[in-house]
Amino acid sequence: MTAYAVVGVLHLLVWEPVAAVPGLSLTEVHAGLERAGERSSPTAAVVWAVVGVAIAGALLVTAWRSASVRLPEAVIEFALVLVGGAPSFFVASFGYSLAVADTFGVDGGAHAASAGVLYGVSLVAVLVAVLVAVGATVSRRRGLPPRASR
Helix, strand or coil: HHHHHHHHHHHHHHHHHHCCCCCCCCCHHHHHHHHHCCCCCCHHHHHHHHHHHHHHHHHHHHHCCCCCCCCCHHHHHHHHHHHHHHHHHHHHHHHHHHHHHHCCCCCCCCCCCHHHHHHHHHHHHHHHHHHHHHHHHHHHCCCCCCCCCC
């Protein structure tokens, strides 16, 4: 979870602006944004990362302390946090990407490959959540004992 947040913040604040405006350094991109009166604050990216890590941390503490949380449930919960990373990442990146697009006349889409990596991780997390849920349901219906917790 923390790695997802770190890559997301680096993408939003460093890799994406430089990839969106090839030939300019990050400092030059920020100077251009400032001259155009656009906001280039890291607040949205940092809040996005902190909230995601806090949610994952709360789930970890809850799963660790609860004797009733089984391994499949914990895996599904953590996978769903990663699934939620994709739409929340899009929302967090929207304002800054729009500012870069407006200032430099580029499209507002993702230019750095790191966005695809994050979206790919979220997609894999969807598959993991579905497969674990199906596996746990099949095990219960067959009367097999649930996997050990923790």
